[in-house]
Amino acid sequence: MTLEVSALAVYALVACYMTWRKTFMKSALVLTMLLAVSNLFAQQSKNPITDVLREMLTGRAKNTIAAIDAMPADKFNFKPTPDQMTFGHLAAHIADGNYYFCANTADVPRPKADELKGTEEKGVLLQAVRASFDFCKTALEKADDSRLAGDITWFDKKPRARAWAALGLAASWADHYAMAAQYLRLNGIAPPTAQKAKEEEEKKK
Numbered sequence: 078m079t080l081e082v083s084a085l086a087v088y089a090l091v092a093c094y095m096t097w098r099k100t101f102m103k104s105a106l107v108l109t110m111l112l113a114v115s116n117l118f119a120q121q122s123k124n125p126i127t128d129v130l131r132e133m134l135t136g137r138a139k140n141t142i143a144a145i146d147a148m149p150a151d152k153f154n155f156k157p158t159p160d161q162m163t164f165g166h167l168a169a170h171i172a173d174g175n176y177y178f179c180a181n182t183a184d185v186p187r188p189k190a191d192e193l194k195g196t197e198e199k200g201v202l203l204q205a206v207r208a209s210f211d212f213c214k215t216a217l218e219k220a221d222d223s224r225l226a227g228d229i230t231w232f233d234k235k236p237r238a239r240a241w242a243a244l245g246l247a248a249s250w251a252d253h254y255a256m257a258a259q260y261l262r263l264n265g266i267a268p269p270t271a272q273k274a275k276e277e278e279e280k281k282k
Contacts, residue, residue, distance in 0.1 A: 123222065124221045125222065126222050126243055127183075127217065127220040127222055127225075127243065130217055130220070130243060130246060131217050131218070131220075133247065133250065134213060134214060134217060137254065138210035138213070138214075139269075140268075141206065141250070141253060141254050144254060144257035144258060144268055145168050147268070147269065148164055148257075148260065148261060148266065150198065152264055153168070153199055153202070155263075157260070157263055162195070163195060164257075164260050165202055166195030166196075167195075167257060168193075168203070168205070168206055169194065169195040169197075169205065170195070171206055171209070171257075172193060172202075172205040172206050172208070173193070173209075174253065175210060175213050175249075176209055176212060177242075178213075178242050178243075178245050178246035179209075179213035179246060180216060181229045181239060181242035182217065182220055182242045182246050183217055183219050184219075184227065184239065185219055188212060190205070191205075225238065225239045225240040225243055226240070229241070229242055254270075258270070
């Protein structure tokens with residue numbers, strides 16, 4: 078039994094490291110791509126950065142919501158290691174992050190919503206994530222690049238340019254989906270993007 082527990086612990090730690098490594102690389106890639114696309118379309122759009130965020134939103138929302146929905150209700154208390162958040166807390170964190178980043182990116186008031194603890198049942202957390210993405214859609218419709226130089230209050234309570242929120246939003250979408258996908262894989266469940274890739278491969282056969 079001790080060997081089995083040790084093996085599981087090692088597997089979890091390796092998985093967590095790989096998640097961090099992939100998440101870091103994915104975040105850097107997202108930011109690089111966002112800036113590259115912004116430069117590419119700078120001559121065609123007055124709002125290249127916020128336009129890209131609006132284009133990204135649909136796919137990011139679809140995949141993240143599907144990932145939350147894919148986890149069985151009795152696994153929402155799962156966490157890879159004792160020091161990590163549970164899947165339920167991750168769902169609550171995603172909703173909170175969407176409200177924070179989208180409100181600050183678009184310079185609109187953050188709506189009042191029930192504070193989530195991450196221990197709520199699956200249906201409540203899933204609906205909260207959906208609602209947060211719905212808010213992002215409404216908020217980003219009002220966003221424009223001319224406001225990105227304005228000040229916001231960052232997590233450390235210090236002033237930052239609004240552009241931090243815009244770039245942070247893109248990075249958070251990548252980070253949060255990567256985390257949800259890893260939690261699913263650790264429970265033997267293929268994440269939405271992997272399922273889609275598998276379906277496309279089967280169609281080619």
